[in-house]
Amino acid sequence: MLHKHPFEVNASGHLEIGGIDAMELAQKYGTPLYVYDVGIIRRNARAFVETFERLGAKAQVAYASKAFSAVAMVEVAKQEKLSLDVVSEGELYTAIQAGFPTEKIHLHGNNKSRAELEMAIEKEIGCIVVDNFYDIELIGEILEKEDKQIDVLMRVTPGIESKTHKYIMTGNEDSKFGFNLANGQADQGFNLLHNHTRIRFKGIHCHIGSQIFETDRFVVAVDALFKQLEKWKEAHGFVPEVLNLGGGFGIRYTSNDEPLPYEHYVESIYAEVVKQSEKLDIPVPEIWIEPGRSIVGNAAITLYTIGSFKDIPGIREYVSIDGGMSDNLRPALYEAKYEAVIADRPEAKQEKTVSIAGKCCESGDMLIWDLPVPEINPGDILAVFATGAYGYSMANNYNRFGRPAVVFAENGKEKLVIKRETYEDVVKNDLSYLS
Numbered sequence: 001m002l003h004k005h006p007f008e009v010n011a012s013g014h015l016e017i018g019g020i021d022a023m024e025l026a027q028k029y030g031t032p033l034y035v036y037d038v039g040i041i042r043r044n045a046r047a048f049v050e051t052f053e054r055l056g057a058k059a060q061v062a063y064a065s066k067a068f069s070a071v072a073m074v075e076v077a078k079q080e081k082l083s084l085d086v087v088s089e090g091e092l093y094t095a096i097q098a099g100f101p102t103e104k105i106h107l108h109g110n111n112k113s114r115a116e117l118e119m120a121i122e123k124e125i126g127c128i129v130v131d132n133f134y135d136i137e138l139i140g141e142i143l144e145k146e147d148k149q150i151d152v153l154m155r156v157t158p159g160i161e162s163k164t165h166k167y168i169m170t171g172n173e174d175s176k177f178g179f180n181l182a183n184g185q186a187d188q189g190f191n192l193l194h195n196h197t198r199i200r201f202k203g204i205h206c207h208i209g210s211q212i213f214e215t216d217r218f219v220v221a222v223d224a225l226f227k228q229l230e231k232w233k234e235a236h237g238f239v240p241e242v243l244n245l246g247g248g249f250g251i252r253y254t255s256n257d258e259p260l261p262y263e264h265y266v267e268s269i270y271a272e273v274v275k276q277s278e279k280l281d282i283p284v285p286e287i288w289i290e291p292g293r294s295i296v297g298n299a300a301i302t303l304y305t306i307g308s309f310k311d312i313p314g315i316r317e318y319v320s321i322d323g324g325m326s327d328n329l330r331p332a333l334y335e336a337k338y339e340a341v342i343a344d345r346p347e348a349k350q351e352k353t354v355s356i357a358g359k360c361c362e363s364g365d366m367l368i369w370d371l372p373v374p375e376i377n378p379g380d381i382l383a384v385f386a387t388g389a390y391g392y393s394m395a396n397n398y399n400r401f402g403r404p405a406v407v408f409a410e411n412g413k414e415k416l417v418i419k420r421e422t423y424e425d426v427v428k429n430d431l432s433y434l435s
């Protein structure tokens with residue numbers, strides 16, 4: 001284990017990913033390169049699925065594919081018997097391309113288009129999570145036109161502040177997502193949904209935020225949902241079939257992060273749902289969760305080649321790599337922190353502290369501030385840990401860089417699963433103005 005990250009060093013003293021030497025991967029596929037250890041993805045998925053099984057809970061673990069959506073990833077999710085959370089037609093299309101069972105797909109989104117909803121209804125996906133009144137109207141219209149029905153959950157905003165970056169809080173009252181519990185919007189939504197002739201209203205959903213390190217926020221969320229359910233039971237006799245507590249389970253980016261074992265979240269959520277169901281005198285509903293980051297986050301490493309150096313004596317030394325905010329937006333967007341090692345000597349004695357700069361034309365394109373490193377030179381391969389979630393999925397073509405390639409490695413075998421974008425790819429939608 002390197003700095004508490006789940007990777008090993010091989011007999012040559014090199015970093016190893018899924019049983020493959022990181023230096024070989026960099027040489028064969030070039031850099032920047034995302035490499036996933038598929039064994040870690042499976043282990044993460046099983047921690048959730050097997051805990052529900054052990055507890056005897058009826059449950060669905062839906063991988064939130066926004067964290068990393070790709071045909072190969074969806075195939076692994078399918079193998080691991082996960083359900084799938086998608087938030088767009090593109091993610092839904094990816095799932096369908098990967099042959100994912102549509103009845104286990106759940107569609108989210110705070111501004112679902114008619115085309116997205118039509119596709120979801122045409123493909124008869126398992127569930128649409130309605131986010132607002134416009135959703136209900138559009139879904140109703142499409143179902144009427146197509147003479148169909150569909151299962152629906154209502155996303156509610158419980159007014160819970162989670163301890164995380166404000167850009168990734170979602171359960172607080174001032175949020176663009178969901179029907180607020182406090183101001184009566186959830187009641188209005190309920191009135192539209194529960195006697196709808198075509199919408200099969202199954203229950204409620206809430207997602208309090210992302211990268212959360214404590215179970216008590218989830219317990220508070222369960223309590224908030226049950227407070228509302230009690231009102232709906234008394235007034236309308238409503239009994240939910242499903243409660244979806246979203247995702248948000250925190251992972252280790254740096255050695256300062258101390259994530260909880262995933263089992264703890266499942267156990268706490270389940271215990272509270274059972275307790276509250278008994279109190280309300282209803283059968284324990286099916287519990288759904290939507291982990292994204294916690295399935296893929298710690299499973300990938302990004303490999304970069306080190307290039308130029310700039311030493312400002314008494315201030316800092318900048319070391320530039322061949323990627324940056326174009327393949328990992330998180331440091332620029334959330335001041336997210338990462339750790340990294342030099343791939344062919346990950347355990348070498350650290351000699352100095354440098355700051356790792358991306359190559360985009362932005363002062364804010366800094367991947368890691370103040371990273372301890374051994375003696376390093378241009379051409380060295382830098383391996384950044386825990387880049388598996390919201391890395392590739394938020395990659396972009398800023399400065400017209402092509403997006404990196406993605407490789408899956410497992411048990412000493414590797415496979416290219418996303419090709420590197422070429423410059424032809426980058427200009428493929430451009431049309432000449434003059435000819």
Ligand SMILES: Cc1ncc(COP(=O)(O)O)c(C=O)c1O
Binds near residue numbers: 247293
């Ligand atoms: C509705 C919903 N479900 C699931 C997730 C996945 O969250 P995470 O990747 O933190 O598990 C998100 C993202 O925050 C979300 O908005």
Ligand SMILES: N[C@@H](CCCC[NH3+])C(=O)O
Binds near residue numbers: 066168
């Ligand atoms: N993209 C964010 C998380 C967003 C969660 C999706 N609702 C991150 O990298 O942390």
